Amino acid sequence: MKWAYLGVPVVAAVPLLLTPGQLTTFVLLGLSAMTVVGLSLLMGYAGQVSLGQASFTAIGAYTSGLLALHHTPPLLALAAAPIAAGLAAVVVGVPILRLRGHQLAFATLALQLILLSVLGDADWAGGAVGLQGLPYLSIGGFELDDDMDYAYVVLVGVLLVSLIAYHLVHSRVGRGLRALATGEAAAEASGVPVGAYRLLVFAVSAAFAGLAGGIYSFFLGYLAPGSFPVLLSIEYVVMAVVGGLGSVGGALLGAALVTVVVQLLTTLATQPGMPSYAPSVLSYAVYALLLIAVVLFVPRGIVPSLRKSP
Amino acid sequence: MPDLLTVTGATRRFGGVYALRDVDLDVRAGETHAVIGPNGAGKSTLFKLIGGQLIATAGTIGYDGRRIDRLAPHRRARRGIAIAFQDSPVFHNLSVTENVMVGAHAVTRAGPVAAILRLPRHRRDEVTIRALAADALARTGLTEWADRPAAALPLGQQRALQVARALCGGPRLLLLDEPASGLRGPERTALATLIEQLRADGLSILLVEHDVAFVARLADRVTVLDLGRVIAHGTFAEIREDPAVITAYLGGPR
Missing domain, CATH: 3.40.50.300 (P-loop containing nucleotide triphosphate hydrolases)
Structure with missing residues (x-):
């Protein structure tokens, strides 16, 4: 972990070197990374797959967006995003976490479809058009109005969720989580409240996604249900698996790798002469190929495979 | 010595099949108590009822003067019941x-x-x-x-x-589920020595075990299960002479 601190100034210098277009990608990458750190905890430690993690991003984004439009100070609106997403996870998590394996994956997927359809029909959320004209984030009277500002907001966000995840994993609670990932009955018999810990990880992962969603709403300035498709949830799962589950470094690497590869292919697919369906075909195909390649060749994900086993 | 663990009328049914029927068992403070029996006798089921991994169909489980049969496993652990699973x-x-x-x-x-x-x-x-x-x-x-x-x-x-x-x-109570299974001679002896040491430290131990020699060495008292019922209990010397136990282990008319 100590060496990881050395990476912070290096990464902090990156936005200064990017073109405006790349800066947007950088911000979106960072937002994905925040969500994937949480998802990786959930999948690695609670042994649960969520195919609806983007619904918590959406909940965070809409919470911030709606509050900001109703004249809540932006910073407060942003702080409400992870709280709302975390609470939503607790509410849906109690029944959902009784489900096992694939059932949970489908339940979370269903959750997202329901949420998208509700948001699409809700007048208070702007319906299919969504929310527009959101204010910029401002901190102490200083308005964050360009991409460079958000690059650093996102960096702080990534650092924050990484630190929270690391502290959580390396603690009494974290040992309990790692134990229940391999031997649920033995963990419970050792005094680990398995159900409560699962719910905790689900809520924490949702809160991370919610915080990312909150930043996203201020960054783009508009929100629509279409900003949070199911494909986004799948993308998060692929990022987590590629990087390696239960590893903060893996989550960050997975998010970076998938974002860059998809970006390159999108650029390729939008070249003149490519058919109109090329971008979507290429992105779906890339997720599938990445997932298959990782499962075949580095089943534990990239970062855990680089380390020796514990 | 007072009882630390008291199992009364414990019954567990899976569908129409009784894995355990009306079982009584008590573990006194500081003793090593063994549960033995042939395969399918209900030893593991009894163990899981005490640990909380299964809930009894009927009967009660008391620990340290309070009922624990509805507590989740992690709460039983907080009360002082620890388990080593096989x-x-x-x-x-x-x-x-x-x-x-x-x-x-x-x-x-x-x-x-x-x-x-x-x-x-x-x-x-x-x-x-x-x-x-x-x-x-x-x-x-x-x-x-x-x-x-x-x-x-x-x-x-x-x-x-x-x-x-x-x-x-x-x-205060240590549940050991077939701790000696799969171990070789010297490992088995080392484990037996460890369990004796724990007993000397004042720990109450409930041992579910297949290996009769292991039980003979360690157990203060033994409860014998067969087909989900208690067929004998007492010291090892007592149950060894019990005709019901001999029949259960050696086979014969039932």
Whole structure:
């Protein structure tokens, strides 16, 4: 972990070197990374797959967006995003976490479809058009109005969720989580409240996604249900698996790798002469190929495979 | 000596089949009590009822003067009941020390907020947990293995590790599920010596075991199960002469 601190100034210098277009990608990458750190905890430690993690991003984004439009100070609106997403996870998590394996994956997927359809029909959320004209984030009277500002907001966000995840994993609670990932009955018999810990990880992962969603709403300035498709949830799962589950470094690497590869292919697919369906075909195909390649060749994900086993 | 654990009329039905029927059992403070019986006698079911992994269809389980039969397993652990399972191995993704530290869950409380904010409570608990783990490792003779990955231990040490994890929660009652199964001679002797040492330290032990010689050496009292019912109980010398036990073990008309 100590060496990881050395990476912070290096990464902090990156936005200064990017073109405006790349800066947007950088911000979106960072937002994905925040969500994937949480998802990786959930999948690695609670042994649960969520195919609806983007619904918590959406909940965070809409919470911030709606509050900001109703004249809540932006910073407060942003702080409400992870709280709302975390609470939503607790509410849906109690029944959902009784489900096992694939059932949970489908339940979370269903959750997202329901949420998208509700948001699409809700007048208070702007319906299919969504929310527009959101204010910029401002901190102490200083308005964050360009991409460079958000690059650093996102960096702080990534650092924050990484630190929270690391502290959580390396603690009494974290040992309990790692134990229940391999031997649920033995963990419970050792005094680990398995159900409560699962719910905790689900809520924490949702809160991370919610915080990312909150930043996203201020960054783009508009929100629509279409900003949070199911494909986004799948993308998060692929990022987590590629990087390696239960590893903060893996989550960050997975998010970076998938974002860059998809970006390159999108650029390729939008070249003149490519058919109109090329971008979507290429992105779906890339997720599938990445997932298959990782499962075949580095089943534990990239970062855990680089380390020796514990 | 007072009873620490009292099982009364414990019954567990799976569909129409009784795995356990009207079983009474008590473990006195400080004794080593063995449950033996042929395959399918209901030993594991009884064990899981006490640990909370299964809920009884009928009957009560009292521990330290209070009923525990509706408590979740982790709450029973907090009351001082620790279990070493036969069929669930060590936490193979953790080091030996970390495995043992998980056992301290039962006696510590620092939660997620303390962990995330690195509050004093987290630091205090970590110090306590490390000390408890070091002590449990020393008692089980695992100190030299402390930093190894748990998956790398030989089977005998893995069993000792399960006992160490159970001890780390400072239990009063230790449940051991077939601890000797699959062990070779010297490992078996080492484990028996460890269990005798724990008994001498005042721990109450409930031992579910297949190996009769192992039971003969360790148990103060023995309860014999067959087809889900208690067919005999007493000292090992007493049950050894019991005709019902001889029939159950050697076969014959029932």
